[in-house]
Amino acid sequence: xxxxxxxxxxxxxxxxxxxxxxxxxxxxxxxxxxxxxxxxxxxxxxxxxxxxxxxxxxxxxxxxxxxxxxxxxxxxxxxxxxxxxxxxxxxxxxxxxxxxxxxxxxxxxxxxxxxxxxxxxxxxxxxxxxxxxxxxxxxxxxxxxxxxxxxxxxxxxxxxxxxxxxxxxxxxxxxxxxxxxxxxxxxxxxxxxxxxxxxxxxxxxxxxxxxxxxxxxxxxxxxxxxxxxxxxxxxxxxxxxxxxxxxxxxxxxxxxxxxxxxxxxxxxxxxxxxxxxxxxxxxxxxxxxxxxxxxxxx
Numbered sequence: 001x002x003x004x005x006x007x008x009x010x011x012x013x014x015x016x017x018x019x020x021x022x023x024x025x026x027x028x029x030x031x032x033x034x035x036x037x038x039x040x041x042x043x044x045x046x047x048x049x050x051x052x053x054x055x056x057x058x059x060x061x062x063x064x065x066x067x068x069x070x071x072x073x074x075x076x077x078x079x080x081x082x083x084x085x086x087x088x089x090x091x092x093x094x095x096x097x098x099x100x101x102x103x104x105x106x107x108x109x110x111x112x113x114x115x116x117x118x119x120x121x122x123x124x125x126x127x128x129x130x131x132x133x134x135x136x137x138x139x140x141x142x143x144x145x146x147x148x149x150x151x152x153x154x155x156x157x158x159x160x161x162x163x164x165x166x167x168x169x170x171x172x173x174x175x176x177x178x179x180x181x182x183x184x185x186x187x188x189x190x191x192x193x194x195x196x197x198x199x200x201x202x203x204x205x206x207x208x209x210x211x212x213x214x215x216x217x218x219x220x221x222x223x224x225x226x227x228x229x230x231x232x233x234x235x236x237x238x239x240x241x242x243x244x245x246x247x248x249x250x251x252x253x254x255x256x257x258x259x260x261x262x263x264x265x266x267x268x269x270x271x272x273x274x275x276x277x278x279x280x281x282x283x284x285x286x287x288x289x290x291x292x293x294x295x296x297x298x
Contacts, residue, residue, distance in 0.1 A: 015226045018229065080166070
């Protein structure tokens with residue numbers, strides 16, 4: 001495996017570990033009375049402070065064009081915010097497992113867009129890894145579309161589309177901006193968006209110490225570590241590989257729920273987890289090719 005590819009794969013795995021504990025911490029903070037807007041506003045505000053502090057310490061005053069700043073703020077304020085709102089809204093109409101399964105169609109979208117826009121070259125092994133991970137995810141989450149509400153399915157699918165576009169935009173932005181500065185801009189946009197959204201409902205501040213620890217866990221593991229690692233990995237391995245590797249997240253969440261929440265895993269889910277892992281291993285070993293759009297013109 002190429003050295004840069006190895007570092008990128010490790011970064012994405014670290015990212016999935018950070019994201020997969022979000023539901024675990026989420027159960028703690030929501031059981032403690034924290035509202036969704038409170039958690040998201042604090043999460044992104046604290047993460048933005050950390051990212052900006054590290055950016056100034058590492059590189060001093062950042063210098064990017066206005067267009068790139070607006071793109072980064074939009075990725076956080078509109079991309080992340082709308083993706084989260086759509087996914088959350090879909091579970092009012094369909095089961096969370098179906099919403100999650102529909103959402104994880106985004107790696108397929110990313111792969112198709114990356115090849116169609118000549119940002120990446122088609123690879124049989126990568127498509128095989130995508131297929132293995134997709135089949136495994138179906139087994140892990142379960143497939144039962146009987147009587148599924150069409151509105152809920154469309155909302156969940158819209159969430160996947162938004163996230164896929166966000167990943168592809170991030171893939172281009174990282175050519176002119178480093179992952180640390182990019183995440184600083186995105187979390188700032190998300191914090192502003194959540195702050196504006198919370199004006200209608202207000203924020204909840206009277207929370208127990210356990211709830212605050214849960215919010216701290218979401219901020220550190222599921223935002224600071226997870227977001228930076230994902231965009232660092234995205235920069236090193238490309239959009240499609242990063243997205244396919246991200247399909248490990250629900251598998252890891254299931255394992256943690258089994259270990260810490262006492263939730264049971266069936267044989268079918270274990271087989272599905274193995275297929276997701278196999279798919280991830282396949283795409284991890286596919287060399288990173290030179291994108292068609294970046295090959296020198298003879």
